[in-house]
Amino acid sequence: MDKPFVKLTFLLIIGILLAFCFDISIEFISLLLGIIVFIFITNVMKNRDNNIIIIFVFIFLGLFITSINKNSSLESLIDQRVDFIGRVSKVVYSDENKGKYMVDIVEADNHRVKEKIMLNIVDGGILELGDCVEFNGVLKFPKENTNPKLFNYRLNLLTHKIYTTMSIKGYSITGIQRENKPIRYRVTQKFTDDINGLFNKYLNPQNSGLISSIILGNSNFLDEEELTLYRDLGLAHILAVSGLHIGIISGCLIFVFSRLGIKRKYNYVITLSIIWFYAILIGYSPSTLRACLMFSILFLSDLVHEPYDSLNTIFISMFILLIFNPFWIFSVSFQLSYIATISIILIKPKITQCLYPYKGKLINSLSSVVAVNIGLLPINAYYFNTLPLLGIIANLISIPILSIALIVGMFMVTFNYLFPFIISILGIVLNLLLNINSMIINFLGDFPFIKLNIFSPDIITILIYYFLLSIILGLIKFNRMEMKIKKFIFCYLLITVLITTIRFNIDDSIEVDFIDVGQGDSILIHTKTSNYLIDTGGSFNEDFDIGKNITMPYLLKNGFNRLDGIIITHFDADHCKGLDAVVENIRVKSIFASYIPEDNRYKLNIIADNNKIVLDKNTILDIIWPKDSMDIDHLSANDKSLVMILSYFNHEILFTGDIEKEVENLLLDSLYPVDILKVAHHGSKTSSTEDFINKIRPKYSIISVGRNNFYNHPNLEVVERLSDSDSIIYRTDEMGQIKIILDRDGIDIIPYVRDRSMDELFNLSIYLLFLLISFVSIKSLNVGKECLRLELY
Template sequence: MDRPFVFITIPLAIGIILSYYFSFNIFIIFMLIILGVGTYLLNLIRNSSNAIILFFIMVVLGVSLGTYNLNSSILASRVDANIILSGTVDDILWKEDGQGKYIIHINGIEDKLIHSKVDEKIVLKIIGEKNIELGDEISFTGKLKKPLENTNPMLFNYRLNLLSNKIHTTMTIKDYSIIEINNMNKSFMYRAKANFRKTIGTIFDNNLNTENSSLMKSIVLGEYSYLEEENIEKYRNLGLAHILAVSGLHIGIIAGALIYVLSYLGVNRKLNIIVTLSIIWFYGYLIGFPPSLLRANIMFSIFFYAQTLAEPYDSINALFFAMFILLIINPMWIFNLGFQLSFIATFSIIYFTPKIQKIFYPYNNKITYTLCGLLGVQIGLLPIQAYYFNRLSILSIFSNLVIAPILSLPLIIGAIMIGFYYSVPILIPLIGNLLNLILSIQFKLVNILYKFPFGIIKFYSPRIADIILYYILMLAIFGVIKIDKVGLSIKKVIIYYLSILLLFNSIMLLIDKSIEIQFIDVGQGDSILISTKNGSYLIDTGGNIMDSFDVGKNITLPYLEKMGINKLKGVFITHFDDDHCKSLPLLIENIKINNILISYEDNTSKIYNEIKNKTIPLTILKENDLMWLDNDTSIKVLSPNEELIKRGFEGNNLSLVFLLSYYDKKILFTGDMEKEVEWRLIDKFERPIDIIKVPHHGSNTSSTEELLSKIKPATGIISVGRNNFYGHPRKEIIDRYEELGTKLYRTDTMGMIKVKLDKEDIDIIPFIQDDLNVIDILNENLLILSFYAIYYLLSYILIKNYLYFETELTINELQ
């Protein structure tokens, strides 16, 4: 086996991914391992091939490692209980405005006077003024919480992000909950970390302007938190985010500079390598060993080791060896964005770049080599960048060609400044002036490129199947998958097969008249996306009322972008409370909106006054207005009317209320209407409805018995925030619906609720469901799996028969 670590690492990663998305029984895992090992030994005795069995064993090993890490937390079993914890401040995430967030390495827990030793980390947020530094020993009391997962598809998953750093729990406390802080017994390593960060801050803050200092601290320490969010977005959109993370580029520059300097000083080769490796590994420790740096250090160590022993060095095998080691250390790193970008970018450089260089063979030079490397990285990272960032930069290659070399020089100059700080500090201001100039030029270039028209393309988040298909296509284009070795007959079969499949899918798309309604989880508020064949519509935009969390920036806009929605045919604003419309200005700035549809004018509303001056048509809908969303989908406005407006009703009772009709399906959208409006709507319903958007988030001022007994909704959907200040939904309202037999879905417990309607059925699919068990999934999807099994079996039989008859015809012709 030429590259053994490629073969064993890929199934290991597959197993880890499976362990996160499906629940596995420990006993079953154990039995599968015994079965795999037994079969492997039996095949050794028989001299049979073990490739498939080894692949299977590594998948099961990945499942077992992932399952263990997901269930290994002692603190997770103490969630919501008052406990006393003690530990060491392992990292400071941020400190500002009388509060801070820290990673605490917990070593002790006191629960009901029982003291236990533990060894895991938590994220601790402290509200109040406390001087807490790296390496301080701290004890405190509070309630542990499990971090929230994403409650809308494809959005940021905070829990998974923390799990990728082996953190299972969080805690938020006031400063008076801290029992003791001890800063007298810090270990050497914590003191070294703290001094290094302090030194970096002192050097750059004292000798560079604020913007340049923030950039250098971000580059050297590998932390985005030093940079303004606007600058992070610029680098990310220009494809330069890798510059801000400590990666192989940084380690290569540092290691290369060290090797050169030590060689110049006459240090022998072996000692030179030992010193260089020692420095880059110690540097890794000082900044917390991010996976990208750990990957680079492992590969450099193998490279230098191979050079020292004059052994061959296989960079791809070394890359997968590094991945194997990292996944053994922390299996959840597979979900870390830095891990994914680092390994995919490195593989792309190693594998795709030489093949691209062959295309430009007659024009080989340093610029061409650089361009080929950048192109290789872009090819490798394209779907990953699209999935996470939804933006692809046309200027990415050019910006990397211009900006990356400029920033390589500051990294070397910064390292020199750090060295001179301990040896010749008098020269630091002079070097700082030079560094300031280079970084300022760099920022000017970034700003110019960022403002370049049509420089950035917005892109939807591709599905996993799309990403896999993309990489298969790239591997085929670059010759990893040898298409030329496939016989002409099989190529014909593949083309016929794909043509039929394409035709079948096209027909299905043409005859599919279904629509989707997605109740996006925006916390305490409403935002509902309606997708029809003619376009997409949004009912309300969500928006925070009191919390500093920006719903539009973090949920509504990112979700629409990930769905590939850059245009809305209409945005309905039911009323002008912040939790229904505050995110509208942000959407107007980033998405093309054809129409804004409201039910009344509100000159006291900041949002209304802002949108009425826009160029987007503003339409006021009135009672009995009828609007067609597509050929089969219409809405009829039920409220408000002129009488309600003249009587001085405002806010909730002027909510836009309408009935959506799709064939014989009826869905009632209610905004925040209250009982005064509900009573006057009762006579407008001729028959029961299928779904009601429960009015006013389940408040007891709405959902009257009179209305519900008339419309008898089969399903109710409540858009409501977790643990909200208002106590929504009220228990008596939930009981009222359940007494009628209405099945309730809630965004606070189920996340986004997707409603799919076709002519015959209504499917309601909550995003958050119970833990998926493999056996249960097989049972629930037995019919679908059977269909695909028969489908592919028939395909195989048809292909075999085609090849057989073609061979027979050829033989007969020859005879």
């Protein structure tokens, strides 16, 4: 079988996907797998063809390994206060006031268990790697994303085989034992401490943080501004230990050992032992393990004089890692690492051909960087929404410098244990290299346009991108296809374009998205010709910026990099604090408000009840409060809120900000029944009076409110009042983002959480697509070990 592990890994992933999508009992899967294996053995004994059976064997293998890892053994303890004993296996971050730790639980509620949890500690109780800790608290399931395309914390933790989280105060820790730590924790901690101490001693703080991040694969050593700059320049991959690091380290070790006269067989064994030990010390991330596995297979094939196939080797390593942890398929680092490497193998030779007759190390490096950027374009767009405009230049200049810096840094670490007197000289050289790199990075960072904000593509866009790329690269060969298939593809594309064009021209519908920003408001109105945002959300918690982490990413990921206007109903933090993040990253034509706050930094257009905002020819936003003739300075911030009615054909939506009953009473005479009400002040008892509700009689009521908020919003009486008026209630705390689609014929309301599509599987769909393209093109490929040696990621 040609490149067998490409096919087998593809089948394994199908099984993982099926198990993740559907709840299938492990007993049923085991039974079917047993039957299939029995048929396989029978066919072998009777010399029958087993191709179909092999397909089912590996699909069911994926089903089996995913199912046995899918559920938490601590699930029965959710929402209960229980005593736990565990050991800290990773310090995610820690400071004087708070910390986040991965803890291997060994005992829960006086029962032996074996499972990781994510433990958050506030107000004391600082833990160290390897600490045995006793504590009590309440287990929770981690949050999923409640807005489309945003970060899914639960899925992220699942890639680490973490199913539950817990947040406690320092006083909930009843005991910490630091003696008799297992040796692996003591060695890992010493290695990390020695590296930090070494570089802090001989390098300036900025250079120390950078080289520590590079060697340890941990970006926590960099400040946020520096980390953002590296990401914007397309250099973030240098901060994750992968093929570049392992290749440099392996190459240096093999060179040194060969010069010492060590035979090749022992040279390879020692080198592999060192890089695997290094992988263990830094936490064996998927990208690190991929690189170590591939280099192990490369060295083994060289020793046994067997032909080496880069593509097949990639899928061997992928197969092994997914058997170990099937949820790594959802890991961003896993996807980026593998797709980057596959891109080098499949795309780089084509680019090199295009650059012929030019050749050399520079051309090889340029070809690799361009190949990776092409292969990862839609993946980077989906996750990070930026296209580094200077990425190729930054990589060509910075990577050679940082590669040399990595070698010098590793020699410093080695000589620190063997020949300390050489360290100071190496420190001077390393400081110089990193200073040069810093000058280059800062110079490139000063360019006015170093990145382009782009939307997160949907699956159709991804399919089209890779399909066209495969044609351009010759991976899909039309000349080998039957005429019927060519006609089908042509007709399908033609019909798709025609339907899309016609639908766009006749579709006059508008969309109103109530973004889930927790305890706050942010509403996006999207028409055919304009985009307006009512409020930006905000946060009273300085540790989590709603604008930066929810509102702005939501807009960018869904393709809104330009707003015709932002309307701030009033300047309470939960309605306006996200304004800075939005304005700094998205082009905004105008900002509207009912008054100017004391700390205003923006040019505001003041509007009142004599104003209308025309969104398009069918959609108008009428301002009905505050009254233009009225002095509102004496009113509370809530009662200064803009009140608006959106009119679209025969549909109306009433937006109320945070007005309270006094303003509601003043507006009674000018109100009439509406289709949809944005419930005032998150359902507070100070708003939504009975007279007000009876006057507008909304068919649907939307409450934008945070989960478990300490205001106890929405008020039970308000909810009952709305229900008694036969209004159907939608709440962001229960349903996440609420999408409203208005067209001439009716209203369609789509809660994201309840009617969630296959969003969780989007990452996997992208990856499966790339594998499929690789699978299709296998017979036309002939690549060797030189591709691996040129690997950059």
